[in-house]
Amino acid sequence: MISIEDIQSNMYLQLAKRNLKRQTFRTVLAAIGIIIGVIAISSMGILGNSLKMSVTDSFGDIGDKLLIYPAPGEDGVTEKQIQQMKKVDGIDAIIPAYSTGDRVEYKNSYTFGSIYSIEREDLEKLAEVEDGQFFKSGSTDCVIGSSIADNLELRVGSKIEIGDSRLRVVGILKERGMGFDIDADTGVFTSAQMYEKMYPGEGDEYDFAIVRAEELDKVDDIKEDIEKLLNKKEEVITVFATNIILESINEAFKSISLFLMGIGSISLLVAGVSILNVMLMSTMERTKEIGVMKAVGASRKDVLTMFLLEALLLGVVASLIGGLFTIGAGYLILSLVVKNTSYLFSLATLIYIFEGILFGVATSLIGGMYPAWKASNMRPLDALRYE
Amino acid sequence: MSDPIVQLQNVRKTYTLGASEIHALNGVSISIERGDFVTIMGASGSGKSTLLNMVGCLDTPTSGKVKINGTDITKLDDDKLTTIRRDNIGFIFQQFNLIPTLTAIENVEIPMIFSRVPQNLRKERAMRTLEQAKLEAEYAYHRPNELSGGQQQRVAIARALANEPPILLADEPTGNLDSKTGKSIMELLVRLNEEGTTLIVVTHDQKLTEYSNKTIVLMDGEVSNDIY
Ligand SMILES: Nc1ncnc2c1ncn2[C@@H]1O[C@H](COP(=O)(O)OP(=O)(O)O)[C@@H](O)[C@H]1O
Ligand SMILES: [Mg+2]
Numbered sequence: 001m002i003s004i005e006d007i008q009s010n011m012y013l014q015l016a017k018r019n020l021k022r023q024t025f026r027t028v029l030a031a032i033g034i035i036i037g038v039i040a041i042s043s044m045g046i047l048g049n050s051l052k053m054s055v056t057d058s059f060g061d062i063g064d065k066l067l068i069y070p071a072p073g074e075d076g077v078t079e080k081q082i083q084q085m086k087k088v089d090g091i092d093a094i095i096p097a098y099s100t101g102d103r104v105e106y107k108n109s110y111t112f113g114s115i116y117s118i119e120r121e122d123l124e125k126l127a128e129v130e131d132g133q134f135f136k137s138g139s140t141d142c143v144i145g146s147s148i149a150d151n152l153e154l155r156v157g158s159k160i161e162i163g164d165s166r167l168r169v170v171g172i173l174k175e176r177g178m179g180f181d182i183d184a185d186t187g188v189f190t191s192a193q194m195y196e197k198m199y200p201g202e203g204d205e206y207d208f209a210i211v212r213a214e215e216l217d218k219v220d221d222i223k224e225d226i227e228k229l230l231n232k233k234e235e236v237i238t239v240f241a242t243n244i245i246l247e248s249i250n251e252a253f254k255s256i257s258l259f260l261m262g263i264g265s266i267s268l269l270v271a272g273v274s275i276l277n278v279m280l281m282s283t284m285e286r287t288k289e290i291g292v293m294k295a296v297g298a299s300r301k302d303v304l305t306m307f308l309l310e311a312l313l314l315g316v317v318a319s320l321i322g323g324l325f326t327i328g329a330g331y332l333i334l335s336l337v338v339k340n341t342s343y344l345f346s347l348a349t350l351i352y353i354f355e356g357i358l359f360g361v362a363t364s365l366i367g368g369m370y371p372a373w374k375a376s377n378m379r380p381l382d383a384l385r386y387e
Numbered sequence: 388m389s390d391p392i393v394q395l396q397n398v399r400k401t402y403t404l405g406a407s408e409i410h411a412l413n414g415v416s417i418s419i420e421r422g423d424f425v426t427i428m429g430a431s432g433s434g435k436s437t438l439l440n441m442v443g444c445l446d447t448p449t450s451g452k453v454k455i456n457g458t459d460i461t462k463l464d465d466d467k468l469t470t471i472r473r474d475n476i477g478f479i480f481q482q483f484n485l486i487p488t489l490t491a492i493e494n495v496e497i498p499m500i501f502s503r504v505p506q507n508l509r510k511e512r513a514m515r516t517l518e519q520a521k522l523e524a525e526y527a528y529h530r531p532n533e534l535s536g537g538q539q540q541r542v543a544i545a546r547a548l549a550n551e552p553p554i555l556l557a558d559e560p561t562g563n564l565d566s567k568t569g570k571s572i573m574e575l576l577v578r579l580n581e582e583g584t585t586l587i588v589v590t591h592d593q594k595l596t597e598y599s600n601k602t603i604v605l606m607d608g609e610v611s612n613d614i615y
Pocket of ligand 2: 435436437558
């Protein structure tokens with residue numbers, strides 16, 4: 001068994017340590033190169049990951065939803081189709097909705113919003129009320145999204161006008177971010193009765209339906225089952241699974257992360273060259289020493305080990321320091337670019353730091369390889385004669 | 388009688404410098420028995436170091452045959468030469484050639500590392516060897532630059548003895564020392580020979596030949612006489 005003590009008193013390691021200390025300034029310069037390289041690689045990785053997280057976060061939890069639209073040429077999604085869909089396994093909820101776009105007025109200002117008719121219990125599944133409450137079923141009241149409220153400076157109790165109708169705002173929704181199901185932030189939600197009064201004759205078939213899966217990995221099966229069940233004879237509906245979006249976002253950001261890390265790795269490449277340079281200089285300076293070592297019995301492998309260990313030691317120490325600094329650098333970059341430092345404390349960050357350290361160590365080793373090989377192949381006599 | 392421990396047959400070493408050829412060794416044949424004390428003398432440039440390096444497996448001949456402890460080293464590669472050298476030869480240089488980053492005792496440990504002596508035995512053996520080389524124990528943990536020339540050469544001798552080699556080679560070991568220190572180093576070498584080690588010393592010191600049982604005088608790469 002190798003104990004810590006053995007490693008500490010290991011002569012190769014002692015030699016490596018002392019040889020690195022011999023040219024402290026040069027060693028520190030080389031180490032700084034590696035440190036910067038590690039910081040660059042890992043903080044770029046962290047940045048890429050945080051960008052991804054900030055985008056996926058702003059889409060809300062959309063991944064587990066499927067949107068059912070009428071197929072081209074169809075008028076809408078029928079109640080019968082909704083009933084049929086209920087037979088499909090793995091569905092948590094089916095939320096049919098009417099929607100249209102319209103002008104929303106308040107006092108002398110106006111904005112455009114999406115007007116929805118969604119049952120109260122269904123809306124509760126999609127959004128949260130921040131202020132006030134949900135409308136009562138059958139009432140003329142409405143609940144509005146946060147950006148409409150901001151734009152028109154609405155409060156609970158304000159009365160808005162849509163077309164000829166006046167609706168009382170009883171609730172304002174919590175900001176939810178972009179979504180593919182409903183535009184919660186720019187929406188006006190009201191009861192079926194009120195909607196029918198505002199847009200008479202449109203109430204036969206739903207404009208679309210939202211299907212929520214019990215679990216994220218059931219989404220693909222549900223999509224397949226619904227399509228099989230409803231589009232048996234002819235194409236009557238189109239199913240759109242929102243997890244596709246998440247997947248493509250993930251794909252896109254994977255490339256972005258890779259690209260950013262690629263930029264970071266350029267600095268590591270420079271560091272590798274400087275290691276090569278430093279080690280090459282020290283093999284030149286220590287030519288005579290290498291000759292002596294060989295004269296007293298060092299094999300090529302022994303010399304190779306000694307020099308690689310030096311590179312490894314330098315690489316490990318510098319990379320660990322770099323990994324430590326990455327936390328600070330990541331914090332700085334995230335607060336400047338993404339403006340949300342909470343992403344720093346994630347598993348992904350740890351992985352990127354680990355990757356950075358790994359690359360740092362590998363770079364040092366690769367940089368040290370040629371000098372070590374060169375040293376090991378020196379002929380002892382030539383080395384001894386060298387002054 | 389057993390085989391000679393060192394045997395050279397018609398050894399030539401030729402260096403080519405541009406168009407000219409230098410015959411550093413020009414057909415040298417010698418044989419050295421176990422326990423011999425051989426001094427090698429000759430003018431500067433006569434090939435003494437070349438001969439010693441050949442015996443020390445640091446160099447191979449251009450032609451001829453070199454046998455060390457029964458093994459023909461003429462055709463061996465670098466790694467095999469290293470092994471033969473490690474197990475048979477202790478080298479003592481004129482310049483001491485200690486590793487500056489290591490303490491005296493660590494310098495002595497170095498050859499043992501390469502011959503894979505377990506760590507727990509190394510320190511103890513190195514200490515004993517330093518004692519054998521008559522370095523005062525208090526200097527064991529000093530770096531070479533904190534030691535006098537004589538002390539450094541004692542460390543170097545201890546290093547040469549570390550793996551208990553049957554052959555000790557010394558290339559002008561007193562060349563960098565004052566005469567008094569040189570004398571005590573020579574006395575140490577003579578005593579090591581008396582304890583059984585085969586000793587080959589390149590020297591300019593005529594007096595030393597009195598102790599040796601064989602003197603080889605080189606002249607322009609050839610053995611000029613062979614005194615028994
Ligand atoms: N690597 C080399 N390249 C060219 N010439 C060499 C080399 N090594 C030694 N020589 C030459 O070989 C001759 C013998 O050298 P050497 O054995 O060092 O002599 P000594 O040790 O007796 O002074 C000298 O002329 C020297 O210049
Ligand atoms: Mg010489």
